[in-house]
Amino acid sequence: xxxxxxxxxxxxxxxxxxxxxxxxxxxxxxxxxxxxxxxxxxxxxxxxxxxxxxxxxxxxxxxxxxxxxxxxxxxxxxxxxxxxxxxxxxxxxxxxxxxxxxxxxxxxx
Amino acid sequence: xxxxxxxxxxxxxxxxxxxxxxxxxxxxxxxxxxxxxxxxxxxxxxxxxxxxxxxxxxxxxxxxxxxxxxxxxxxxxxxxxxxxxxxxxxxxxxxxxxxxxxxxxxxxx
DNA sequence: AGCCACTACTCAGCGCTACTATGTACCGGT
DNA sequence: ACCGGTACATAGTAGCGCTGAGTAGTGGCT
Numbered sequence: 253x254x255x256x257x258x259x260x261x262x263x264x265x266x267x268x269x270x271x272x273x274x275x276x277x278x279x280x281x282x283x284x285x286x287x288x289x290x291x292x293x294x295x296x297x298x299x300x301x302x303x304x305x306x307x308x309x310x311x312x313x314x315x316x317x318x319x320x321x322x323x324x325x326x327x328x329x330x331x332x333x334x335x336x337x338x339x340x341x342x343x344x345x346x347x348x349x350x351x352x353x354x355x356x357x358x359x360x361x
Numbered sequence: 362x363x364x365x366x367x368x369x370x371x372x373x374x375x376x377x378x379x380x381x382x383x384x385x386x387x388x389x390x391x392x393x394x395x396x397x398x399x400x401x402x403x404x405x406x407x408x409x410x411x412x413x414x415x416x417x418x419x420x421x422x423x424x425x426x427x428x429x430x431x432x433x434x435x436x437x438x439x440x441x442x443x444x445x446x447x448x449x450x451x452x453x454x455x456x457x458x459x460x461x462x463x464x465x466x467x468x469x470x
Numbered sequence: 471a472g473c474c475a476c477t478a479c480t481c482a483g484c485g486c487t488a489c490t491a492t493g494t495a496c497c498g499g500t
Numbered sequence: 501a502c503c504g505g506t507a508c509a510t511a512g513t514a515g516c517g518c519t520g521a522g523t524a525g526t527g528g529c530t
Contacts, residue, residue: 257454258372259375259487259488262368262372262486262487262515262516264458265488272465280507294489296490298490299487299489302487305509306486306487320497320507322506323507341363342365349370349373352400353455371487374516389479390477390479407518408516411518415515429477430477431478432525433477433525435478
């Protein structure tokens with residue numbers, strides 16, 4: 253993956269996943285597949301699982317184990333109240349940053 | 362500083378500084394002051410100087426030492442050809458990310 | 471003279487996140 | 501028996517921004 257993208261994903265990947273989870277419970281493998289379909293073709297599986305462990309530990313998601321038709325049981329993650337609040341803050345932070353950068357890109361300075 | 366902002370700045374702060382430097386040579390203290398005026402009130406001085414050392418080492422900027430009216434001599438940084446190229450790639454990367462996030466925010470998924 | 475504020479740069483050590491690389495495990499088709 | 505697809509896990513690494521401290525020069529105030 254490009255080094256720039258790797259660095260830029262820090263902080264944003266978490267928001268992306270939480271946003272995807274909004275009203276849409278999903279499991280790790282599914283999230284990875286979705287990310288790839290969105291153009292994040294080089295995001296490693298391990299990265300996603302590590303992120304899921306983290307947001308679970310931080311209490312942003314609820315987890316439910318479900319048997320799979322194929323392969324090992326799935327861990328289905330869904331956004332809880334704390335996660336929604338955290339996601340709101342994420343959008344605020346990102347909104348500020350995006351606005352500043354958009355200004356820089358268009359105006360020059 | 363908010364933890365989310367800290368993480369999100371990784372990768373983007375560099376681009377912000379490089380963008381500021383476009384056609385506008387500046388020194389560390391000046392850049393710090395400008396960042397604060399842009400709303401990045403909590404970015405530490407040390408962070409900026411470390412970033413400047415890094416982009417200099419990576420050959421993205423040229424440096425010129427100039428005496429100051431007040432205080433120690435200034436190190437004035439200006440974007441060079443490699444820096445401009447790097448900045449272009451930054452905008453491409455950021456553009457992709459911003460588009461994906463904007464979709465997520467508005468559409469839902 | 472002594473003190474303080476502002477200007478200006480430096481550096482060691484830390485925390486966090488994404489990546490790399492590898493391993494485990496279940497199932498179906500051939 | 502083997503392979504490919506599904507599904508999860510984890511130890512170790514690299515990179516970036518932050519913390520906290522230090523060094524130095526200038527000018528103003530008392």
